[in-house]
Amino acid sequence: xxxxxxxxxxxxxxxxxxxxxxxxxxxxxxxxxxxxxxxxxxxxxxxxxxxxxxxxxxxxxxxxxxxxxxxxxxxxxxxxxxxxxxxxxxxxxxxxxxxxxxxxxxxxxxxxxxxxxxxxxxxxxxxxxxxxxxxxxxxxxxxxxxxxxxxxxxxxxxxxxxxxxxxxxxxxxxxxxxxxxxxxxxxxxxxxxxxxxx
Amino acid sequence: xxxxxxxxxxxxxxxxxxxxxxxxxxxxxxxxxxxxxxxxxxxxxxxxxxxxxxxxxxxxxxxxxxxxxxxxxxxxxxxxxxxxxxxxxxxxxxxxxxxxxxxxxxxxxxxxxxxxxxxxxxxxxxxxxxxxxxxxxxxxxxxxxxxxxxxxxxxxxxxxxxxxxxxxxxxxxxxxxxxxxxxxxxxxxxxxxxxxxx
DNA sequence: CGGTTACGTTAATGATGACTAACATCGTCC
DNA sequence: GGACGATGTTAGTCATCATTAACGTAACCG
Numbered sequence: 001x002x003x004x005x006x007x008x009x010x011x012x013x014x015x016x017x018x019x020x021x022x023x024x025x026x027x028x029x030x031x032x033x034x035x036x037x038x039x040x041x042x043x044x045x046x047x048x049x050x051x052x053x054x055x056x057x058x059x060x061x062x063x064x065x066x067x068x069x070x071x072x073x074x075x076x077x078x079x080x081x082x083x084x085x086x087x088x089x090x091x092x093x094x095x096x097x098x099x100x101x102x103x104x105x106x107x108x109x110x111x112x113x114x115x116x117x118x119x120x121x122x123x124x125x126x127x128x129x130x131x132x133x134x135x136x137x138x139x140x141x142x143x144x145x146x147x148x149x150x151x152x153x154x155x156x157x158x159x160x161x162x163x164x165x166x167x168x169x170x171x172x173x174x175x176x177x178x179x180x181x182x183x184x185x186x187x188x189x190x191x192x193x194x195x196x197x198x
Numbered sequence: 199x200x201x202x203x204x205x206x207x208x209x210x211x212x213x214x215x216x217x218x219x220x221x222x223x224x225x226x227x228x229x230x231x232x233x234x235x236x237x238x239x240x241x242x243x244x245x246x247x248x249x250x251x252x253x254x255x256x257x258x259x260x261x262x263x264x265x266x267x268x269x270x271x272x273x274x275x276x277x278x279x280x281x282x283x284x285x286x287x288x289x290x291x292x293x294x295x296x297x298x299x300x301x302x303x304x305x306x307x308x309x310x311x312x313x314x315x316x317x318x319x320x321x322x323x324x325x326x327x328x329x330x331x332x333x334x335x336x337x338x339x340x341x342x343x344x345x346x347x348x349x350x351x352x353x354x355x356x357x358x359x360x361x362x363x364x365x366x367x368x369x370x371x372x373x374x375x376x377x378x379x380x381x382x383x384x385x386x387x388x389x390x391x392x393x394x395x396x
Numbered sequence: 397c398g399g400t401t402a403c404g405t406t407a408a409t410g411a412t413g414a415c416t417a418a419c420a421t422c423g424t425c426c
Numbered sequence: 427g428g429a430c431g432a433t434g435t436t437a438g439t440c441a442t443c444a445t446t447a448a449c450g451t452a453a454c455c456g
Contacts, residue, residue, distance in 0.1 A: 014433085029314060032230035035413055045434065048415075052433055057414070112367065113311070116227060151371045152380065158368035159361045159384055166360030169310065173353040182350065182392060186357055189391030190384040212403085233443060243404065246445075250403055255444070 015053050017043050019064055027106035027168070031061060031117045061114060062122040068111045069129035072100065076136040086143040090191070093137060097164050098183050102176045105168040112165065134158075145195040156194035160187050213251050215241050217262055225304035225366070229259060229315045259312060260320040266309045267327035270298065274334040284341040288389070291335060295362050296381050300374045303366040310363065332356075343393040354392035358385050 021042035025034040036057055037047045054060040079092040101108050115126060137157045138150060145153065164183055174182065219240035223232040234255055235245045252258040277290040299306050313324060335355045336348060343351070362381055372380065 030228040030230055030311070032228055033315070036415080037413075046436090048436090049434055051415075113228075117231070152376070155368045155371040155377065155380060156384065158371070159364045159381065162364030162367065163357045163361040163388060166357045169360065170353045170356035173349045173356070178350070179353065182353060183357065185391040185394055186354065186388040189387040190361060193383040193387030194380060196383055234445085235443080244406090245443095246406090247404055249445075 014043075018050060018053055019060070019067075022060055023064060023104075023106040023110055026061070026064075026114060027109040031057075031110075031114045058117065058119050061110075062118045062126075064107070065111060065115060065118055065126050066122060066129075068104075068107050069126050069133065072096070073129045073133045073136075075100075076133050080136050080140065086140055089140050090144065090188075093140060094164075094184055094187055097161065098180055098187075101164050101167045101183075102179060105171065108165050109168050112161075141191065141194075144191075148195055152194070156191065159194075160190055163187055163190060212241075216248060216251055217258070217265075220258055221262060221302075221304040221308055224259070224262075224312060225307040229255075229308075229312045256315065256317050259308075260316045260324075262305070263309055263313060263316055263324050264320060264327075266302075266305050267324050267331065270294070271327045271331045271334075273298075274331050278334050278338065284338055287338050288342065288386075291338060292362075292382055292385055295359065296378055296385075299362050299365045299381075300377060303369065306363050307366050310359075339389065339392075342389075346393055350392070354389065357392075358388055361385055361388060 018039065022034070022039045025038055025042060036050055039060075040047045040049055050060070054063070075096045076093060079096060080089060082089070082092070084092075115123065115130075118126060134154060134157055137160075138153045141153045141157065142148070142150065164187060167179065167183070170179075216237065220232070220237045223236055223240060234248055237258075238245045238247055248258070252261070273294045274291060277294060278287060280287070280290070282290075313321065313328075316324060332352060332355055335358075336351045339351045339355065340346070340348065362385060365377065365381070368377075
């Protein structure tokens with residue numbers, strides 16, 4: 001009755017459940033600070049059960065980061081190909097990053113800390129997606145600030161990410177509802193200032 | 199002749215050397231991703247030699263973070279007690295953080311990632327220093343933006359830290375020389391925007 | 397000199413942890 | 427009703443690692 005229809009249905013849920021739990025733990029204690037047993041315990045199974053779903057701890061991390069960087073990149077690409085004005089596009093990009101950071105702080109944290117623990121085949125791919133994501137931003141910024149050299153735009157983009165991803169650190173200070181417009185306003189202003197000569 | 203005068207002189211150097219090497223390694227691979235043997239190798243001695251200088255791995259981390267948070271807090275306190283106008287004070291605070299982030303990226307990285315691995319007696323003290331540091335900022339910001347609720351100021355402060363500490367991520371994009379004014383301008387603008395109603 | 401102190405070294409030792417093996421359970425499908 | 431596949435379980439196994447032990451060495455001090 002309450003049992004599940006298809007095994008496949010369950011498999012997906014369990015995998016997602018594990019990935020979510022692992023993200024939280026990795027964000028809190030770092031990849032090497034979390035054991036397979038810890039992750040299992042977090043979803044109510046114990047230890048080696050995880051090997052029914054992932055080929056290993058590193059594979060789990062790889063899938064997690066690949067998923068995050070794909071989603072970010074796809075969202076950004078969608079926004080950009082919508083081809084509105086650069087101002088509106090920038091706003092949409094800001095929304096993508098802000099909403100993601102507010103809704104998935106653990107994933108964001110892991111995403112920019114643990115790439116070094118992903119084994120080589122997939123590491124390259126994640127890097128590639130991250131780079132593409134940054135380039136979407138840089139392209140839009142270049143339209144808004146023509147004449148600003150790309151390295152400067154890239155550095156500014158990273159700085160804005162740092163600003164937006166600060167969310168996990170100020171957890172509890174402000175509600176997500178209040179955080180969103182604050183981050184938005186600060187990011188916009190910071191971007192505006194990045195155009196100045198220096 | 200080239201031998202050292204006092205043993206105490208050498209001890210300090212070695213300790214500092216170890217702390218610096220450990221900071222770099224911790225920043226790159228995380229506390230649990232670095233072994234005592236790794237740290238020893240980085241300074242040319244091997245493994246257990248470190249126990250001549252530190253009582254253990256956690257103690258090493260604790261001293262490192264205590265040192266960073268003390269220095270930041272002291273610098274901020276000095277700037278604030280200088281009692282110039284709030285605008286100038288804010289500029290000086292920005293300089294403190296920017297220079298530190300540009301000159302010691304590894305320390306900054308470890309400082310906001312690895313507090314969780316410091317054992318309890320000292321963890322509390324580090325937290326206290328970090329809180330005091332933030333409060334120096336909040337006090338100054340409150341003067342500049344009266345009527346802005348403190349939680350909002352705190353969130354804005356953390357966001358600015360995130361922006362400034364992005365340096366390790368954009369390493370290589372821009373020289374420190376070019377980075378400094380960029381970060382400064384972006385941070386000032388972001389702070390200015392944080393006052394708006396939201 | 398003889399002893400102490402500072403600093404290293406190379407072997408244990410004892411935990412912890414990733415991963416594997418061998419063995420259930422239990423729907424689903426024929 | 428029995429085979430199968432998906433999913434767990436518990437008991438190894440084998441590395442890695444923090445920490446300790448036991449043992450040099452060499453500078454300095456008396």
